[in-house]
Amino acid sequence: MTQYKVAVLGGGSFGTVIANLAASNGHATTLWLRDPQQLADMREHHENTRYLPGFPLAPELMFSDDLQATVAAADVVFVSIPSKAFRSVLKAARPAFRPEQMLVSTTKGIEKDSFALMSEILREESGLTRIGVISGPNLAKEIMARQLAGTVVASPDEGLRTAVHAVLSCAHFRVFSNSDIYGVELSGALKNIYAVASGMAAAHKLGENTRAMLLTRSLAEMSRFAVHLGANPLTFLGLAGVGDLVATCSSPLSRNYQVGFAIGQGQTLEEIVEELEQTAEGINTIQMVRHKADELGIRMPLVTGLHEIIFNKRSLYDVVLAMMLGSQSSDVEFVLPKPGEA
Ligand SMILES: NC(=O)C1=CN([C@@H]2O[C@H](COP(=O)(O)OP(=O)(O)OC[C@H]3O[C@@H](n4cnc5c(N)ncnc54)[C@H](O)[C@@H]3O)[C@@H](O)[C@H]2O)C=CC1
């Protein structure tokens, strides 16, 4: 099989997972991180003690804090930087890019203010044409523990899809292919919104009927939005759509679910963001999607409701009541258990 030189930008949970898969598969792989202390720690212990403690990394994996040298040496560059810093890292790397290189985003977010997806930023800032994304139900810790998982590589470039398959696939990680880059990328970003809602529902110990209704209405809402913007509706029935939605909305490992859970327990957003040391893209995405949906006239009751609760301090009870009844009135109340009750 072809051997590739691989660079992974971003030493958080997911960058580490991707770099470890590539190195374990025998591809010469360098993980770039900006923090010199973390770099020294990873070189010494061959482990990401900050984000993924207890998981030894492939002995062949290399680490660097030299962005341009890391990028310049690679055939395939994975970018695993949170959306808020994504563009700045690409700008800093720009002088090192070569026309034949392949760039792949792993980031499930939307740029604040511009509404740009990460593949658009890759294209704009690198000037390259071989662009792709990966997305799917890919909770970092489960992949590090070598539990079975799959992802979707999406790109119009067949050679890039083949390369990503060769770099990442192994006995516990299957790579599927899709040419709908927009749909795959958008579903990864949108499902974070509904993971926040699911975390809130879990904090209130809502039942399985409620959970099923929330998940299916989430899928309907996210696909309605994405199809309006040009995505293929079938993408939402696959691993990157409903697959990632189910995983992220069900797992306390998801940072977006954790944020929703903490909101459901009454913590303020400020407290939560201060405590959570990792990235939860969903909060920014709720703001961006609410704005875009209003602009385009797309009905998104869950996004609107979440926005009202998180940013306008409306109560969960009021928002849910309005969703259940619409303009109808009712004398019958529903039961919203207090967080923490059995
Ligand atoms: N953790 C997971 O299970 C998965 C995460 N993702 C996506 O991958 C992206 C990254 O997520 P994680 O690695 O989990 O986040 P993380 O919060 O664990 O790590 C983010 C990393 O980016 C680095 N970083 C932040 N700003 C930077 C800058 N200006 N320059 C250089 N490095 C910078 C941080 O130091 C940190 O190492 C997110 O958009 C997320 O949606 C996708 C699939 C699964």
Ligand SMILES: O=C(CO)COP(=O)(O)O
């Ligand atoms: O995207 C993920 C799993 O597929 C991880 O979700 P979080 O960013 O909420 O942790």
